[in-house]
Amino acid sequence: MYGESRTLYFAGRAVSEDLAERLHARGWNIEYVNPAKLPRLSRHGKGVAAGIVDMTSSGFIKDIEALTALLSGYRIGWVATVTADHTDDPELCRLIRDFCFDYVTVPSSADRIVDAVGHAYGMVSLHDVASNDPQKSDGTEGGMVGNCEAMKALYRSIRKVAMTDAPVFISGESGTGKELTAHAIHERSARRSQPFVAINCGAIPPHLLQSELFGYERGAFTGANQRKIGRVEAADGGTLFLDEIGDLPLESQASLLRFLQERKIERLGGQGSTSVDVRIISATHVDMQTAMLEGRFRADLYHRLCVLQIDEPPLRTRGKDIELLADHMLERFRKDASRRLRGFSPCAIAALHNYGWPGNVRELINRVRRAIVMCEGRQILASDLELGDYVEAAPTTLAQAREAAERQAIEVALLRHRGRLGEAADELGISRVTLYRMLTAYGLRGKEERPLRVSGG
Ligand SMILES: Nc1ncnc2c1ncn2[C@@H]1O[C@H](COP(=O)(O)OP(=O)(O)OP(=O)(O)O)[C@@H](O)[C@H]1O
Ligand SMILES: [Mg+2]
Structure with missing residues (x-):
């Protein structure tokens, strides 16, 4: 026994x-x-x-x-x-x-x-x-709201990548939930009871990044009165989340690469090196293909970070989830209202769907919170959301309507096929060349396949 x-x-x-x-x-x-x-x-x-x-x-x-x-x-x-x-x-x-x-x-x-x-x-x-029970999924993951196909695919990806220790790279537009996803992966992983340490690579001045990441010994420089443990070491045993990795200065990219190769850190002013066991998750809204082409990001580092990739779907491709999220946020912030609110008016719901949401979920939260405070009636109107111009579906001509529908169909197909042009073109019933031409015309370049990804479906 x-x-x-x-x-x-x-x-x-x-x-x-x-x-x-x-x-x-x-x-x-x-x-x-x-x-x-x-x-x-x-x-x-x-x-x-x-x-x-x-x-x-x-x-x-x-x-x-x-x-x-x-x-x-x-x-x-x-x-x-x-x-x-x-x-x-x-x-x-x-x-x-x-x-x-x-x-x-x-x-x-x-x-x-x-x-x-x-x-x-x-x-x-x-x-x-x-x-760890896969049957337990209730359509949400780690505080994420959403039931559409794209979100279900995201939850599946989260569960899959949580079971390994391989580096995960999360890409997606601003405000789509990259940080939330990183948390969900950690919470699902065997490391969940150990630290989750996030570092915003873009927010720390380059000259401080080194000591922030790897720490320093007492006396390493003037003012170093005591030893400081770096973020990498603080995450030992757990997960290190490198947020906004696309903004990491080139000079710091070399030392991060060295750490990823050796899994050892050397504190500034230190004698030897210390082994550190961390799982790396990184995220960015930057188009990394362009960043690499322009020499702003090292390809060797990118390939170390991007062993598994997860793409966050933009809010405009999530269909009914937009309403679900708006309702969820209304419930969450309802107490801020000066009167009892009954929900969203039909014009507000139409506007939620017609609007393009460049700022994604974060923008939706801000608009709903503002509307809750500003609303003067019992229902939230499109104007309370400052979306009065989006009540009518934007396209006025048949050509514009066709263009909007085509654009959305292409975006969804690319997401579903993880950016693989051939498969997306097959599904859309057009040739690869035509799809490529349309991507350029609709400003969707950069959404085609990137190497080594597991996610999206
Ligand atoms: N599916 C979701 N359900 C509920 N809340 C969400 C969802 N996705 C994102 N949020 C919320 O939206 C906000 C933005 O999410 P998050 O910070 O994870 O996005 P991000 O992609 O890291 O954004 P940025 O690129 O600006 O750093 C947070 O308040 C988060 O809690
Ligand atoms: Mg973020």
Whole structure:
């Protein structure tokens, strides 16, 4: 029954002989955790484990911060052993309540502790099974709203890429939900109980990026009064999200590439290098093909980052989801209204569909929030959304209507076939050459195939 060895972390001074014997007999492989060397535990994460935190160990419980990091960071079912005195300490009570499955007041029988450990392990395993159940999908993923085909394909891609450790590259227009997708991947992955560290590569001045990413040692430069851990190291064991990667300055691209090749970092002013285990997700709204052609982005780095690719569908291609999202945002921000709102008027709904949404979901949120505050009636009107000009479908001539329909059909076909021109042209019933010509005419170039992608369908 206990043939398979399971890991039990023991944080404390020493396991009594009696307890160690019983734990071994039940298939537990005991690993000691030294709170002073917490980062070592970050390797854990590929499966679940149990843990005993011995709060009776003198000295150990003084460092509440280290203890909190230990108990909160990993997918481990913790059991605390305490003395009756400890349960009077509000700080320790909070730690036990927030992070432990159970506590045992010592002295107690070893069997009682072993049983509690088995139960804690079982509870963490249940959580693991539930959150990986592919049947559980309810049409949303990690707080994302949407039921259209493009979003369902996105949810499938998220689940697929979450199961591996390979780098993921998320491309999409501004405000489509790239960051939300990165979070959803992390939350679905085996690393979910470890850190998710985001860094906006475009927002940090180039001269600070190096130290921000890789950290520095005390005395590395004037003003470096103490060692600073970089973002890459802070993500050890978890996921590093490189947002706006297309804006990463060329000089920093070389050091990022070196890290991706060696998986080791060197702090500024440091002696040796440190191994770091992170899963890389990057995102950008920049057209990377153009950036590479123009020499703004290194192709070798791009190919390291873009092993798996996910494309966020633009809001204008999501059909009924536009209404679904608008309703969702209305519910979310309804409390900001000065009166009871009954929803969107027919003209507002027409405008939601006729408008092109260059700012995608973020723009939709802003317009709905504004409308909720400004609305003077019981229903939100197109004018409250500042979309009064979009109540009538824009095309007035047959030629314009045809053009709009063609443009949308091409965009959807390209998304469905992940930018593969041949397949999209087949579906549309036109030749590849014609499709290419239309892409140019409609300003859709750049949406055709890019290498190595898994997503979109
Ligand atoms: N499908 C969705 N359902 C609910 N909210 C969403 C959805 N997609 C995006 N959002 C919300 O829209 C906003 C923009 O999303 P996010 O920041 O993930 O986009 P982005 O693609 O990273 O944008 P940018 O390119 O501007 O950085 C956020 O507030 C996010 O919560
Ligand atoms: Mg973003």
